[in-house]
């Protein structure tokens with residue numbers, strides 16, 4: 001399955017989610033193939049930090065120049081693609097290969113607008129009746145329950161046609177920031193921490209078969 005992690009808005013957490021998912025899948029022996037189609041190269045950079053620090057398993061990240069279509073054709077496992085607004089051409093290519101598009105959204109009105117615009121771009125880019133599922137979820141949710149912005153954003157997202165809003169949230173947590181600087185997934189940094197718990201829920205929702213395999217192995 002090919003999962004694109006995308007949104008127009010910078011800083012919504014695309015690369016954070018892509019990196020953590022890549023490690024989660026690699027630890028479950030899924031050998032994910034990752035593509036970094038964003039010229040900022042954040043996913044490639046964090047994979048390099050992980051390599052330099054000697055953390056295992058390593059995450060191999062391909063770049064746009066590596067001809068994704070040719071490489072993906074020969075890959076049997078999961079494929080993750082990180083795309084940003086800086087390369088709209090790559091974004092259009094990626095959504096046309098996607099089985100599913102995962103859209104992290106930070107809680108704000110501006111993010112709702114840019115998600116709406118992103119859905120428009122995806123709709124225009126899709127060819128020949130190709131219709132990947134589009135899943136949205138809140139990243140960087142406020143951890144104080146008194147702040148209404150997260151629930152309001154979730155509600156506004158649920159009104160956007162074509163977007164399936166998932167009831168999982170990743171909170172605004174230091175562990176997600178440390179993930180980049182240390183080259184470790186949040187569940188490697190703090191196994192039982194809140195970020196790890198939230199992230200596992202997201203990963204299990206996205207890859208239920210992998211979850212099932214892990215559970216049966218643990219028995």
Ligand SMILES: Nc1ncnc2c1ncn2[C@@H]1O[C@H](COP(=O)(O)OP(=O)(O)OP(=O)(O)O)[C@@H](O)[C@H]1O
Pocket residue numbers: 008009010011012013014015016017038040042084085139140141170171172173174176177178180
């Ligand atoms: N849930 C979170 N809690 C705290 N910090 C987060 C969270 N998610 C992402 N961040 C931080 O926010 C910043 C932006 O995240 P990230 O680079 O993943 O976003 P992006 O959507 O890939 O951005 P860009 O569009 O620039 O590629 C990073 O410093 C990251 O560590």
Ligand SMILES: [Mg+2]
Pocket residue numbers: 014015016038040042043082084
């Ligand atoms: Mg990024």
